[in-house]
Structure formats: structure tokens, C-alpha cells
Amino acid sequence: MSYFAIVITYIFISNLILAQFLGLCPFIGVSKNVESAVGMGFAVTFVMSIASLVTWALYHLILMPLGLAYLQTIVFILTIASLVQLVEMVVQKYSPVLYKALGIYLPLITTNCAVMGIALINIKSGYNVLESFTAGIAAGMGFLLAILLMSAIRVQMETERVPRFLKGAPIAFISGGLMAMAFMAFDNSLLNNLVG
Amino acid sequence: MDVILRIFWGFLSTVLFGGLLGLGLAVASRKLKVEKDETVEALDGVLPGLNCGACGYAGCGGYAEALAAGKDEDLTKCKPGGAVALAGIGKILGVEVDTNAVRMVAYVHCLGKEGVASRSYNYEGLEDCNAATVLFSGDKDCKYGCLGLGSCMNVCPTNAIRKTGDGLVVVNPDLCISCGKCVDICPTGVMRMIPEDADFVVACNSRDKGKLTKSNCKVGCIACKICEKKFPEAGYKIQDNLSILGYDNRGPGRAEAVEKCPAKCIIPYREVKIEEASSAG
Numbered sequence: 001m002s003y004f005a006i007v008i009t010y011i012f013i014s015n016l017i018l019a020q021f022l023g024l025c026p027f028i029g030v031s032k033n034v035e036s037a038v039g040m041g042f043a044v045t046f047v048m049s050i051a052s053l054v055t056w057a058l059y060h061l062i063l064m065p066l067g068l069a070y071l072q073t074i075v076f077i078l079t080i081a082s083l084v085q086l087v088e089m090v091v092q093k094y095s096p097v098l099y100k101a102l103g104i105y106l107p108l109i110t111t112n113c114a115v116m117g118i119a120l121i122n123i124k125s126g127y128n129v130l131e132s133f134t135a136g137i138a139a140g141m142g143f144l145l146a147i148l149l150m151s152a153i154r155v156q157m158e159t160e161r162v163p164r165f166l167k168g169a170p171i172a173f174i175s176g177g178l179m180a181m182a183f184m185a186f187d188n189s190l191l192n193n194l195v196g
Numbered sequence: 197m198d199v200i201l202r203i204f205w206g207f208l209s210t211v212l213f214g215g216l217l218g219l220g221l222a223v224a225s226r227k228l229k230v231e232k233d234e235t236v237e238a239l240d241g242v243l244p245g246l247n248c249g250a251c252g253y254a255g256c257g258g259y260a261e262a263l264a265a266g267k268d269e270d271l272t273k274c275k276p277g278g279a280v281a282l283a284g285i286g287k288i289l290g291v292e293v294d295t296n297a298v299r300m301v302a303y304v305h306c307l308g309k310e311g312v313a314s315r316s317y318n319y320e321g322l323e324d325c326n327a328a329t330v331l332f333s334g335d336k337d338c339k340y341g342c343l344g345l346g347s348c349m350n351v352c353p354t355n356a357i358r359k360t361g362d363g364l365v366v367v368n369p370d371l372c373i374s375c376g377k378c379v380d381i382c383p384t385g386v387m388r389m390i391p392e393d394a395d396f397v398v399a400c401n402s403r404d405k406g407k408l409t410k411s412n413c414k415v416g417c418i419a420c421k422i423c424e425k426k427f428p429e430a431g432y433k434i435q436d437n438l439s440i441l442g443y444d445n446r447g448p449g450r451a452e453a454v455e456k457c458p459a460k461c462i463i464p465y466r467e468v469k470i471e472e473a474s475s476a477g
Contacts, residue, residue: 068205068206071209071210074210075210075213078213078214078217079217082217082220082221085221086220086221089224089225089228090224090228092230093228093230096230104254163330164326164329164330164383165324165326165327165329167326
């Protein structure tokens with residue numbers, strides 16, 4: 001699969017949030033304003049691309065040769081959680097500004113199932129190392145796109161008259177569902193038209 | 197045998213791998229250590245750590261940082277911490293604080309339980325007051341009373357609120373941390389904050405005219421003004437057809453008004469509390 005196709009796939013066609021329903025907690029939790037949504041989106045993109053590389057290496061260089069492929073889920077959980085911790089420490093040490101900007105979002109990613117999701121999808125799809133990396137970045141960009149759109153909607157919603165029992169998370173989930181339906185328009189025919 | 201060996205190797209390698217990662221993180225945290233502000237850590241220590249958000253920050257850490265950086269000069273924002281936290285903050289920042297302020301607790305100003313307050317229809321839907329409010333402002337004829345579905349229970353960070361089983365909810369003042377979340381979520385506004393050492397409460401929230409209140413609820417305040425007129429110094433004040441009891445100046449006649457109230461909606465606060473505690477089982 002060409003890299004371009006991978007990018008289109010993970011941003012639009014199988015967007016992790018809107019098509020696969022992964023990583024919904026940051027999607028709802030951190031989309032109340034545009035700034036934090038963008039912060040979260042970039043943090044996730046960053047972690048996803050690194051996690052894609054690391055988990056690919058781990059799987060193909062260690063787990064596969066040793067015949068321990070069945071341990072991938074638990075090993076990936078450990079790896080991603082530690083990776084995020086490490087990234088947090090490094091960022092805190094070398095770029096306090098970035099650390100402040102990312103703030104609480106970095107540790108939140110530790111348990112973000114979307115990161116785990118893309119790691120497992122990479123393995124399942126049999127991507128090589130560069131393809132995995134591309135998929136990681138693209139999935140992160142897809143996440144960024146979804147959470148950015150969501151935050152724009154929610155900022156708008158602040159000024160709307162929402163019935164009180166739907167205020168907050170409920171109406172956010174409903175709008176998220178509608179967005180997901182809109183994204184159903186992107187399917188494989190889009191890819192066929194683009195790359196033939 | 198093969199399976200057992202497989203499980204054993206899987207277990208061993210995962211444990212080793214996890215341990216290795218842990219070790220790596222431990223080393224990294226030592227190498228990449230960033231000196232934290234001592235004031236912030238000390239402040240974090242005296243704050244209760246509930247992360248309830250009552251102070252307006254995401255959690256206790258945010259408030260501690262704002263205080264240490266001098267961005268926030270209001271030391272009293274931590275309601276759950278009360279006097280203890282306030283004293284601690286004052287000590288760390290070297291500021292004189294008044295720790296004698298009385299803690300406020302939420303109270304449900306309604307006695308309209310099942311059979312006392314009349315219902316206009318049978319609500320069978322989501323267990324949520326705000327959902328019920330959408331349908332004709334709830335199923336009670338009185339639009340100001342407690343709907344008893346427990347929206348407040350769901351937002352309470354300390355489980356201080358529970359249902360009584362007869363269509364009302366009660367707040368346990370000992371568990372209440374005065375964060376005010378229940379007051380904000382309550383659609384009828386029947387929950388209001390009162391001082392913890394309140395002596396009496398007017399347990400009604402009805403702003404309807406006396407006649408209407410009487411037809412809606414057996415223990416509603418009918419705004420007869422007996423409490424206000426007969427005991428002018430006791431602190432009762434009629435506003436919008438409802439008697440409001442002030443707690444700042446506790447003049448004589450507060451207890452007598454309880455006897456004189458024809459609707460019996462003025463009740464001693466502490467006694468109610470004890471009764472609630474015993475019925476909690």
C-alpha cells in the first residue's frame with residue numbers, strides 16, 4: 001500500500017475516533033476548548049508515531065523471533081505506558097515550555113486506547129517499519145482532526161440553548177455520533193478514486 | 197507439558213520485560229529530575245487532594261501552583277479543606293488568615309415527601325431531575341420542591357447525599373465538603389448552602405402564593421408572615437412568598453417561631469440531622 005493511501009486511510013476512512021471509536025475519553029474530555037484540543041491532538045500524534053516505531057521494532061525484532069507473538073497485547077501496554085512516562089520526563093527536562101503546553105494531556109495518553117489501537121493495527125496489517133510510522137502519524141492527524149472539529153462544535157454549543165439534561169457529555173456524544181455518520185461518507189471508493 | 201512451559205516462559209519474559217522498563221524509568225527519572233518548587237509541594241501537602249474542582253482549578257495541584265506563583269490571592273478557595281487547609285496555606289505563605297469562618301453545607305429545603313406534596317403525573321423515565329424537569333418542570337405540582345431523583349447524588353464527590361426512600365434526598369452535613377456542585381446541578385434550586393451550625397431551617401422553597409402552595413404541599417411555606425411579624429429580631433424574612441431565615445444575627449424568638457408556624461415548615465436543623473442519621477440504618 002502506498003504511503004499516500006495509508007495517510008488518507010487513517011485520517012479519513014478509518015479515523016480512529018469516528019470510524020473505530022477508539023480514544024473516546026480524550027475526545028470527549030479534552031475538547032471543551034480549541035486550545036486544549038489542539039494540544040491533546042499534537043501530543044497524541046507525537047506519542048502515536050513514536051509508539052508505532054517502538055512497537056514495530058519490539059514485535060518484529062524480539063517477540064517474533066522468540067515465538068512470543070501472543071504476548072503482544074500485554075507487552076505493548078507496558079511499552080506504551082513506559083514510553084509516555086519517558087517522553088514526559090524528557091519533555092519536562094528539555095522543553096519546559098512544551099511541557100507546560102501539553103500539561104496534563106501527556107500522562108492522559110498513557111492509557112489512551114487509540115495509541116494501543118494503532119500499534120496493534122500496524123502489526124495486523126503487516127506494515128513495514130516506515131509504513132507503521134506513517135500510519136502512526138496519520139492516525140494521530142486523524143485524531144487531531146476529529147478533536148479539533150469537536151472542540152469547534154462544543155465552543156459553538158456553549159452559546160446554544162441545550163436542554164439541561166443533555167448539557168455537557170451527553171450532547172457531546174450525540175454530536176460525535178453525528179460527526180461519525182458524516183465521516184461514513186469516506187470509504188474505500190475515496191481511495192480508489194484518488195489512487196486508482 | 198508444552199503448554200505449561202509456554203505459559204511459564206511467557207510469564208517470565210513479561211515479568212522481566214516489565215521489570216526492565218520499570219528500572220529504565222527509575223533511572224530516567226533520576227537522571228531527568230527537575231527540581232520542583234518547594235512551596236508548591238508544601239501547599240499540595242496541606243490541600244485535601246480531593247481534586248473536586250471547587251476552587252475553580254482542575255485539581256488541588258493547579259490551585260497550589262497558582263497560590264505559590266502569587267497568581268491567586270484568595271486563600272479561602274479550598275472549601276473542602278476548611279479551616280485546616282486554610283491555616284496550612286496561611287502558614288506556608290506567611291499570611292494571616294481568619295480560620296473562624298463557619299463551614300457551609302448544602303441543605304435540601306423541602307419536606308414534600310411522598311404523600312405530602314401532590315403529584316401532577318407519574319414520572320417514569322431517566323432517574324435524573326434535569327430530565328424530569330423537561331416534562332412540565334417535574335412531576336410535582338410544586339415547581340420548587342425536591343424531585344428526589346438524585347441528580348445531586350451523581351455529582352457529589354463525597355457521596356454525602358442519599359435518597360430517603362420517600363421521594364426526597366438528604367445531605368449528610370458531616371460528609372459535605374461545601375463544593376456546591378449539587379446546588380449548581382439542581383434544577384429547582386431547592387438546595388442552598390447553610391452554615392454547618394445552623395439552628396433552624398425553613399424547609400421550603402415554594403415561591404408560589406400561599407393558597408397555591410397549600411394545595412400543592414402540606415408543609416409548604418404559605419408566606420403568612422407570622423414568623424417575620426411576631427419575631428422581628430429572629431431573622432425571618434419573607435421574600436417572594438417564602439420565608440428565608442438569616443444566620444448572621446440570631447436574635448430571640450427563633451425557636452418560638454417554630455411553634456407558631458402554621459405550616460410547620462420551620463424545623464430545628466440538628467434534630468433533623470440526628471433523625472436522618474438514625475434512619476440511615
